[in-house]
Amino acid sequence: MLQTIILLIFLYIFFDFIKKNKRFSKNDPPGPISLPFIGDLGRLSKSPPHKALFELSKTYGKIFRIWLGDNYTIVISDPQLIREIFVKNFESFTNRLHTYPTRFVSNNFRNLNSGDYEYWTKNRQMVSHAFTNVKLRSFASVIEEESLDLIETMKEFERQQIPFSPKNYTKKYSMNIILQYIFSDKLKVQDGETENNKIFTLAKEIDKLFLYVGTFRMEKYINVIGWVSYMLKKYIFTSFKENLDKTVNDIVDEHIKTIDRENPRDLLDSIIMQCDLNDKFEKQLPAMIGADLLLAGTETSASSIEYFIMIMANNPLVQQKAFEELNQVIGKGNQVKLSHHKSTPYLNAVIKEASRIKTTAPLGLPRTANQDIMIGDYFIPKGTQILMNIYALANDECYWDQPNVFDPTRFLNNNHSDRYIPFGVGPRNCVGSNLANDEIYIACANILLNFEITSVDGKKIDETEVLDLTVHPKYDFSVLINSR
Numbered sequence: 001m002l003q004t005i006i007l008l009i010f011l012y013i014f015f016d017f018i019k020k021n022k023r024f025s026k027n028d029p030p031g032p033i034s035l036p037f038i039g040d041l042g043r044l045s046k047s048p049p050h051k052a053l054f055e056l057s058k059t060y061g062k063i064f065r066i067w068l069g070d071n072y073t074i075v076i077s078d079p080q081l082i083r084e085i086f087v088k089n090f091e092s093f094t095n096r097l098h099t100y101p102t103r104f105v106s107n108n109f110r111n112l113n114s115g116d117y118e119y120w121t122k123n124r125q126m127v128s129h130a131f132t133n134v135k136l137r138s139f140a141s142v143i144e145e146e147s148l149d150l151i152e153t154m155k156e157f158e159r160q161q162i163p164f165s166p167k168n169y170t171k172k173y174s175m176n177i178i179l180q181y182i183f184s185d186k187l188k189v190q191d192g193e194t195e196n197n198k199i200f201t202l203a204k205e206i207d208k209l210f211l212y213v214g215t216f217r218m219e220k221y222i223n224v225i226g227w228v229s230y231m232l233k234k235y236i237f238t239s240f241k242e243n244l245d246k247t248v249n250d251i252v253d254e255h256i257k258t259i260d261r262e263n264p265r266d267l268l269d270s271i272i273m274q275c276d277l278n279d280k281f282e283k284q285l286p287a288m289i290g291a292d293l294l295l296a297g298t299e300t301s302a303s304s305i306e307y308f309i310m311i312m313a314n315n316p317l318v319q320q321k322a323f324e325e326l327n328q329v330i331g332k333g334n335q336v337k338l339s340h341h342k343s344t345p346y347l348n349a350v351i352k353e354a355s356r357i358k359t360t361a362p363l364g365l366p367r368t369a370n371q372d373i374m375i376g377d378y379f380i381p382k383g384t385q386i387l388m389n390i391y392a393l394a395n396d397e398c399y400w401d402q403p404n405v406f407d408p409t410r411f412l413n414n415n416h417s418d419r420y421i422p423f424g425v426g427p428r429n430c431v432g433s434n435l436a437n438d439e440i441y442i443a444c445a446n447i448l449l450n451f452e453i454t455s456v457d458g459k460k461i462d463e464t465e466v467l468d469l470t471v472h473p474k475y476d477f478s479v480l481i482n483s484r
């Protein structure tokens, strides 16, 4: 018996090694030799995956192949090839990768973030109109209001002379904005709860999901491990994701009860009106899309603002210059509004440079090829996972002069939009990019106009990053804030 098991394992290892290292065609992109079972996952374990993949591109080129567990993957960091795939040949790369973790959070690939094409087109249409610049202009006051709240919190820290740890408060800021945008509501608090602890509980839930869906872990890429963890999460640890589902479902139920179809209040009302609530599947859509937007729109913007605060503490001269611009255009004691955006070119460049050097979503969200296809000189077989390395594109010295130097002036007269694509490109790019830009601008500008930010001990704050679905600081940090 034992001998048979050992023989079977040996055969599995042998055939898996052959499978992972045989060529699909003579036009395969180059790549390293891959191990059986884990493929090249081990190569991504020592540094954050986007950086490890960037290093591999220095050996194998701007398009190369690897195996992530059971998934044949092509990684691209060439601006032309990225557009060839995600824009020109979009029809062949519409879907996200099917993994057990995404199956779990996407209701069998029927949602917005990870939905298959047939579901995605309808879901995307339902929300797209809500994220246009015109619609967002009418929402500016909500973002500005939330920034006042953030500034007040920071003032309280300053009054008490306590170092300020931005993590929870940037999350509260972005979550309250997205909640109001979709649900025109903040979280309802019950007896014994405060708004803060409700928000932070929900934020932890979102962190948990990001970790589960995002990281380059065995359970994401090795099917057998993914299946076991899926079964455990779905049927045994049923409280996983329960808080998020319950919060969103409660809000949806309340909206259905009180909807006035002549006067929709918010995005959720508009989604409810576009769904047939008598259909078993469509009835789930408002909650599913609401949760998608809450997931995609909280952590991303929050960690961009958190990193901005860290980078300002580490770059006092840039901080001072951005403050002087704000002081000249808006003046101390006033509030920065979205209408000031065009008048603060230096600050705009600082925000862009911060998001270049700390790319928030460095590998975007993976797609797959839904048919065999040639891209440039390379063959991509059906089912291949495609990763665009947005980070590599933004930090490669082929495209940038001294990419490791924090230098906002590079964005002063140039958007570098061919190589700076923090929100991805093409029809399935980030639907919330306008909202994200607005909320990041308002938070960063008002923070700088109100406070000087320094590190607690006078040394540079450690900028080491980790990646789950987004990049964020490896170590929690605090800063000192002094009123301007």
Ligand code: HEM
Pocket: 086, 112, 113, 114, 124, 178, 292, 293, 296, 297, 298, 300, 301, 304, 360, 361, 363, 364, 365, 366, 422, 423, 424, 425, 427, 428, 429, 430, 431, 432, 433, 435, 436
């Ligand atoms: C700094 C902030 C943000 C960054 C860097 C970011 C980046 C991205 C990226 C790279 C993608 C993948 C695009 C692709 O596959 O080509 C994406 C998708 C998405 N983002 Fe964002 N995002 C941010 C904020 C937001 C916000 C605030 C929202 C919503 C309110 C949002 C909603 C979404 C959704 C729904 C998707 C999936 C789109 C689809 O599959 O059609 N994001 N985002």
